[in-house]
Amino acid sequence: MIDGPDPTEEESVWQPLRRLLADMDDEIGRLYRQRGLDGIRPRFVMPLIRLGHRGAMTIRELAGALDVTHSAMSQTVSAMRREGLVRSVAGTDARTRQVTLTKRAHALLPLLEAEWRATEQAVRELEGELPHPLSEVVRDLEEALARRSFHDRIAHHLRRSPEQSS
Template sequence: MTFLGSRLRHLLELLDGDVARVYADLGLPDIRPRFAPVVRTLARQGPSTIRDLAVAIGVTHSAASQTVAEMARQDLVRLEPGADARQRIVHLTDRAARLMPTIEAEMAATVAAAEAFDAELPYPLSRLVEEAIAALERRPMHERIGAVVVEGPSGRG
């Protein structure tokens, strides 16, 4: 468990890095793997607030906001003011709409590759990740660390 965060970040770098290479191979070096869920969600649901996008794709508001800002720089989305001055509505651009067939094909290939990858492992990574998220939602890491600090490593204070 030592350096768990570092190992998880490295795993994510390996996975995302190779998906990004696929986009580069397709002639789209400016497309990032994290853009695909946003594009697909907007194509399916239509214009959305950043908060609604975050919920739909399962990331924090901050992460969604950063991704949307980068996508706006790449002319994949445009932002318009919402009913509330603090709210911004995210719309797909024509460029993103033109890229939808490529993004959908890449996503289908990635899902198939991820399923094959899961099958190679003694315990499917996708299931382990879901179980880890559920465990941390039940008892956050902050609480777990605090218990060790207060009670000692054995949990008995």
């Protein structure tokens, strides 16, 4: 066992935000379940809508279009395939496979797009109730990180850490 205090038990700056975002996703998931959309998860909605508008895409193309890693999109596509929302079809050459929507996913798109728009409206409403809108905070964070990356900030504190000196 490691001596000293457990840093994961100290008050975290990020954990409340992570919990809040997870809770908000859970609330969206609850809406899906109330409407009988079992197996739909919030992380599926953006790729499903994008495929609905653009048509079949490779996992790499879909990941690029949604600004996520290939690995993350591959996992999401696998999960969507298990739920019967997408399938893979032959691509333009023998080496590629494209992801396309199933009939079930096509039928769900109107509701998913309506939920997307309603969620955006709810977020705007929430921002109006805050003294510091989250979208402004995010822009401020992006600007600060452009001046000095998160990596560099962490590395600086690691160099100063007494645990790293020994």
